[in-house]
Amino acid sequence: MxxxxxxxxxxxxxxxxxxxxxxxxxxxxxxxxxxxxxxxxxxxxxxxxxxxxxxxxxxxxxxxxxxxxxxxxxxxxxxxxxxxxxxxxxxxxxxxxxxxxxxxxxxxxxxxxxxxxxxxxxxxxxxxxxxxxxxxxxxxxxxxxxxxxxxxxxxxxxxxxxxxxxxxxxxxxxxxxxxxxxxxxxxPALTPVICEGDFFRSAAGVRCRAEVSLYPRGTDGKSRGQALHRERGELLWTNYGVSGILVFQLSRFISSSRRPEKELILEADLLPDLSEDELFRTISARAEALGRERISVLFAGMLNEKLIPLILKNAELTGKDSCEKLLREKGRIEALVHGIKHVLLIPKGTKSFDACQVCxxxxxxxxxxxxxxxxxxxxxxxxxxxxxxxxxxxxxxxxxxxxxxxxxxxxxxxxxxxxxxx
Ligand SMILES: Cc1cc2nc3c(=O)[nH]c(=O)nc-3n(C[C@H](O)[C@H](O)[C@H](O)COP(=O)(O)OP(=O)(O)OC[C@H]3O[C@@H](n4cnc5c(N)ncnc54)[C@H](O)[C@@H]3O)c2cc1C
Known part of the structure; x- marks a missing residue:
């Protein structure tokens, strides 16, 4: 035997x-x-x-x-x-x-x-x-x-x-x-991703529906070329970066890259079920209806309130600005649409072997x-x-x-x- x-x-x-x-x-x-x-x-x-x-x-x-x-x-x-x-x-x-x-x-x-x-x-x-x-x-x-x-x-x-x-x-x-x-x-693979920036602490604990894509990073610090991988699902924000199954699925590419912080970038679409045109029309209509109300009110029903400051900052606006301003100043709504559908997350690396599911x-x-x-x-x-x-x-x-x-x-x-x- x-x-x-x-x-x-x-x-x-x-x-x-x-x-x-x-x-x-x-x-x-x-x-x-x-x-x-x-x-x-x-x-x-x-x-x-x-x-x-x-x-x-x-x-x-x-x-x-x-x-x-x-x-x-x-x-x-x-x-x-x-x-x-x-x-x-x-x-x-x-x-x-x-x-x-x-x-x-x-x-x-x-x-x-x-x-x-x-x-x-x-x-x-x-x-x-x-x-x-x-x-x-x-x-x-x-x-x-x-x-x-x-x-x-x-x-x-x-x-x-x-x-x-x-x-x-x-x-x-x-x-x-x-x-x-x-x-x-x-x-490590199937693990959370650590990102650059101090925004994350204020968003820790937020869960939202999103589509996250992994891109090569251009010399201008933005995404370039074709997405290497794309996932849709629930995005979990943590005090060090992002997590959730959709992030796990992307993490192997980041951890196995020798210099993730220089080579790769994540782009999150925070309203993946609306096209850019639909979002543009929605924001325009709401801005018309809300007039002098603050912009933060416009987004109250669309985005988790902890994520609104990030979107507004990316579009060089504050929550106190009025909805009228969006209609008055050319390019503001386009900037908001872009800021919601292309949130850049710069990976510094991933969590370690202790936190990963596989290698x-x-x-x-x-x-x-x-x-x-x-x-x-x-x-x-x-x-x-x-x-x-x-x-x-x-x-x-x-x-x-x-x-x-x-x-x-x-x-x-x-x-x-x-x-x-x-
Ligand atoms: C939190 C978590 C959740 C997961 N959920 C899922 C899931 O839902 N679905 C899914 O498909 N996968 C899941 N996975 C992944 C999956 O569990 C693993 O891919 C799978 O169990 C690997 O099996 P394995 O036999 O190769 O290794 P292991 O299960 O790691 O077994 C290896 C064994 O070898 C023993 N060993 C190691 N070195 C030595 C040595 N020198 N001498 C003697 N013994 C040794 C260890 O004690 C261990 O028992 C998850 C993983 C984790 C950590």
């Missing part, structure tokens, strides 16, 4: 262990933490958005070449994820494409995975951190401070550096380096075979999950990656690296 060591009992490690054990391997899972699946418990605000109905989840993932990611996702697509969990007694439901367990509890996901590992006779060794990994005489040896686990194959599923309190402290990258693998620089970067996928996730450098060494240079958008794509890669690596490791269907 083939002996397989899985390092890491997160989403991808548990899936790899189950796939390997179902393919008749003797599996030992080793994890540094005192319980398996600690990160799963945090997912989806405790509800676990475990996959997305998207038939092409690879299109919402970054890092590795898209064709490479597709080859892995195809071996265990989202429909298979739902079927797998249903068979483990965890039915799921879908909302706007996002898939959750019917219990509404992330802990249910961790519970059914650990139960399935027990049923299959997988050995789970907790509070054991692997410090060294080497291959001697065709045997893989994973050493803790006081013990050595031996196997015919090893699956590295140690996660990234995101949310290190859950166990993923980046030590997996060291184990990969030790075995000769290149690590694509690792940076961009990781083990260079060019050094692995997408059919098996076996290393091209060291036979019998496989990778699964976030340790690889793959990260996805919010929406269940990261866990889908964990399940698909865990399944692919586990199945192939148990079957002597036999490639799965691509």
């Amino acid at each position: 083939k002996r397989i060591i899985v390092i890491g009992a997160g989403a991808s490690g548990m899936m790899a262990a189950i796939a390997a054990a179902r393919n008749k391997a003797a599996v030992t899972v080793v994890d540094a933490m005192e319980r398996a699946g600690k990160k799963i418990l945090l997912t989806g605000n405790g509800r676990c958005n475990l996959t997305h109905m998207d038939e092409h989840p690879e299109d919402s993932c970054f890092g590795a070449d898209r064709g490479w990611i597709r080859a892995v996702m195809r071996q265990f697509p989202p429909a298979e994820t739902r079927r797998f969990f249903a068979e483990l007694g965890l039915p799921t439901f879908e909302k706007n494409g996002y898939v959750y367990p019917v219990t509404g509890q992330a802990s249910s996901v961790a519970a059914v995975l650990t139960a399935e590992m027990r049923r299959l006779g997988v050995k789970l060794k907790l509070s054991e951190k692997i410090l060294f990994l080497e291959k001697e005489d065709r045997i893989w040896k994973a050493r803790t401070a006081s013990w050595c686990y031996e196997g015919d194959a090893v699956i590295l599923a140690c996660g990234s550096k995101a949310a290190p309190k859950t166990g993923s402290d980046g030590s997996g990258y060291e184990l990969a380096r030790m075995t000769g693998h290149r690590i694509v620089p690792v940076s 961009a970067g990781g083990v260079d996928t060019a050094q692995t075979d997408c059919r098996t996730l076996e290393s091209r450098l060291r036979s019998g060494l496989y990778f699964a999950g976030e340790i690889l240079d793959v990260d996805g958008l919010c929406g269940g794509y990261n866990l889908q990656w964990a399940w698909a890669s865990g399944y692919t690596a586990g199945r192939a490791a148990a079957s002597d690296g036999t490639p799965g269907p691509v």
